[in-house]
Amino acid sequence: MGMPSVLIIEDDEDGRRAVAKLFARADWKVFEAADGDSGVELALRNRPEVILCDLLMPKSNGFQVCRTIRQQLQPTKIIVVSGRDYAVDRASALEAGADEFLLKPITWEVLRESIDRLLTPIPERPRATTSPEELGSVPPRIKLWGVRGSLPVPGPTTIRYGGNTSCVEVRADGELIVLDAGTGIRALGLALEKELGPGTIKLTLLITHTHWDHIQGLPFFPPAYNSKNLIRILGYEGARAGLGAILAGQMETPFFPVSLHELPSHLAIEELKDMELHIGTVKVQAKFANHPGICVGYRLFTSAGSIAYMPDNEPYEPLKMQLAAQDGIDGNEARNFAGAERAKMVEFLRDCEVAILDAQYTDEEYKKHMGWGHSSLSSVVELALDANVKRVLLFHHDPSHDDDMIDRMVEQARELVRKSGKAMVIEGAREGAEILLELPAQRQLR
Numbered sequence: 001m002g003m004p005s006v007l008i009i010e011d012d013e014d015g016r017r018a019v020a021k022l023f024a025r026a027d028w029k030v031f032e033a034a035d036g037d038s039g040v041e042l043a044l045r046n047r048p049e050v051i052l053c054d055l056l057m058p059k060s061n062g063f064q065v066c067r068t069i070r071q072q073l074q075p076t077k078i079i080v081v082s083g084r085d086y087a088v089d090r091a092s093a094l095e096a097g098a099d100e101f102l103l104k105p106i107t108w109e110v111l112r113e114s115i116d117r118l119l120t121p122i123p124e125r126p127r128a129t130t131s132p133e134e135l136g137s138v139p140p141r142i143k144l145w146g147v148r149g150s151l152p153v154p155g156p157t158t159i160r161y162g163g164n165t166s167c168v169e170v171r172a173d174g175e176l177i178v179l180d181a182g183t184g185i186r187a188l189g190l191a192l193e194k195e196l197g198p199g200t201i202k203l204t205l206l207i208t209h210t211h212w213d214h215i216q217g218l219p220f221f222p223p224a225y226n227s228k229n230l231i232r233i234l235g236y237e238g239a240r241a242g243l244g245a246i247l248a249g250q251m252e253t254p255f256f257p258v259s260l261h262e263l264p265s266h267l268a269i270e271e272l273k274d275m276e277l278h279i280g281t282v283k284v285q286a287k288f289a290n291h292p293g294i295c296v297g298y299r300l301f302t303s304a305g306s307i308a309y310m311p312d313n314e315p316y317e318p319l320k321m322q323l324a325a326q327d328g329i330d331g332n333e334a335r336n337f338a339g340a341e342r343a344k345m346v347e348f349l350r351d352c353e354v355a356i357l358d359a360q361y362t363d364e365e366y367k368k369h370m371g372w373g374h375s376s377l378s379s380v381v382e383l384a385l386d387a388n389v390k391r392v393l394l395f396h397h398d399p400s401h402d403d404d405m406i407d408r409m410v411e412q413a414r415e416l417v418r419k420s421g422k423a424m425v426i427e428g429a430r431e432g433a434e435i436l437l438e439l440p441a442q443r444q445l446r
């Protein structure tokens with residue numbers, strides 16, 4: 001191998017020259033750039049072994065430079081150098097593609113040590129993140145960590161279906177996506193830590209709404225307490241306050257000893273505005289549910305078909321009755337409006353491989369709980385049949401339903417499907433259950 005080369009991207013001329021001298025003395029070929037844009041240009045033209053990149057620079061900042069270079073030059077090692085030591089900067093730099101984060105002023109000893117480590121191919125360093133190849137090599141899978149609605153109910157009568165509140169893990173196309181942060185998220189966190197060891201846990205948490213049973217596990221999510229982890233939380237603004245404020249609210253001092261802002265992980269809360277977004281290559285569609293306050297369901301479009309998650313949702317029948325009771329609206333108008341709303345829900349679920357749906361009440365119970373924002377068994381079966389869903393998981397079990405009761409509800413639901421003559425699969429969502437989706441290629445082989 002010839003002379004190794006390094007590119008130093010740094011807007012401070014004195015600092016850049018000083019580092020350049022260190023490398024030149026050690027027989028490195030040195031390129032220098034005074035801003036992010038010319039740095040990227042030089043990097044692509046000369047393909048150096050190592051790039052040293054400042055964080056705060058004019059034109060493109062260090063994060064942008066890392067991202068751009070990483071997309072085009074995989075083998076190049078990028079060392080971000082910063083004058084400040086924020087855990088967030090460090091995590092963001094690694095997320096953007098940097099291999100190392102060093103603090104200024106840097107000495108040759110520190111540089112030499114990290115370069116040796118980065119350029120030595122064996123033994124391989126523990127991977128910085130759960131790599132897409134690792135997650136993408138297996139077909140998309142769903143794992144249920146919490147299936148209960150309203151309140152956790154552990155105990156001997158809920159041992160088979162589980163007592164933890166809403167939390168579903170989806171791994172698809174290189175992404176780790178978590179749906180809701182009910183109490184089930186605690187066990188998910190412990191499992192991820194065990195699986196990934198010292199590696200970074202990188203995940204996106206999609207919140208449907210901030211009712212307790214969907215967020216109360218978050219303060220007990222172990223990966224949130226480690227600065228190496230990257231956790232993105234996405235959801236919609238509530239009726240009264242933003243998502244961030246509500247999540248922080250449940251961790252204020254009267255309720256919890258550690259505030260949300262004290263959590264050491266790189267935690268980014270983003271309020272969603274659009275009803276369509278992408279997590280990596282997974283397209284995500286959101287739809288407002290018929291549930292008190294602001295509540296959505298999500299549909300994830302994976303390479304092995306769609307997964308829908310609509311944990312809290314009521315049929316539109318009571319809406320029809322309410323409308324019909326209002327002055328100036330006749331029964332026909334009310335029926336048309338409610339019918340149109342239901343049609344949108346059917347469209348949202350259309351042809352899903354798996355739909356995880358609110359089935360909190362039996363039909364009898366529902367009569368007493370109209371307007372509470374949850375579904376009856378027969379209404380959810382009809383909805384899924386109309387939408388041509390392939391497999392339904394009855395979800396958000398009522399805290400008063402024991403295992404035997406849920407068994408009976410599943411049987412009733414299956415009976416309804418049999419009567420319809422369709423082949424839809426129905427199961428009761430069970431804590432710990434794992435569902436593998438088949439990739440299209442595997443499907444054709446059969």
Ligand SMILES: [Zn+2]
Pocket residue numbers: 149150211213214311312396
């Ligand atoms: Zn709920």
Ligand SMILES: [Zn+2]
Pocket residue numbers: 209211291295312
């Ligand atoms: Zn709710």
